[in-house]
Amino acid sequence: MATETAASRFSEPPAPFATGTVVIRFDEVSLAFDEKVILKKVSFELRAGQMKIVLGASGAGKSTVLKLILGLLRPDGGQIFVNDKRVDDMTEDDLMDVRADLGMVFQEGALFDSLTVRENVGYRLFEETDMPIPEVDARVQEILGYVGLAEYGARMPSELSGGQRRRVAIARALTSRPRVLLYDEPTTGLDPITALTIDEEIIKLRDVDGVSSMIVTHQLRDAFFIATHEAVKKGAGPDDVEFGPVSPKNAEKTEFVMLRDGTIAFEGSAAELRASTDPYLKAFLS
DSSP: OOOHHHHHHHHSOOOOOOTTOEEEEEEEEEEEETTEEEEEEEEEEEETTOEEEEEESTTSSHHHHHHHHHTSSOOSEEEEEETTEEOTTOOHHHHHHHHTTEEEEOTTOOOOTTSOHHHHHTHHHHHHOOOOHHHHHHHHHHHHHHTTOTTOTTSOGGGSOHHHHHHHHHHHHHTTOOSEEEEESTTTTOOHHHHHHHHHHHHHHHHTSOOEEEEEOOOHHHHHHHHHEEEEEOSSSTTOEEEEEOOGGGGGGEEEEEEETTEEEEEEOHHHHHHOOOHHHHHHHO
């Protein structure tokens, strides 16, 4: 049954993380499926306002990292912390509280085809809280306006383009006011122009809203665009944002993590990744 705490948690913006707060931490995390090693003593940290872009060959364990953060998989060894709470040994009930601060954008959007855009975006609020319907509708409309789909609430997913479906997925992830967003291949299957609009939404959430995030992708073009551009707020409206090359002071805000053979082969900025002389990294980027 929904609680008053859940309703208030989703209706009011949560307090921002203190600067430098570690919001996700992997401490020597290992996972194998039978004889296949997926992760081998992997360690990294995601701090408040930071973004990590996870790269790697197919089967390298990129999406597995997100499932471990959400508690959908349990590691064989090591520890995982989300907002300073250890999640790898939590019960499912306790995980629900942790997930309240996580938004997930799935590959291909993963919308409910039988629900309208409004119902998809407000799904978590409708199902997990006792928030009054008018308040849910107001929140849904606010978020749809934020992603440029204010007039699309009554449409069905089948009536949307690929890019619009992806923006609805982002809107759905935002309705519960998460401070951490997880993206699984957010631009896969989109044409370059449409992918650019999704890239800009991701950049805006990082720079304007201060959302901490992790992106799993194999789309190098989009990954480097996100890492090397920034959004600057120029007015009060959701569209009053300018995009341009990242400033030196913000260049370290986004880091790449390269997975290879179950371990981290590289962790650092876009400039450091491009400058690497490691043969594997050079071949991967070519």
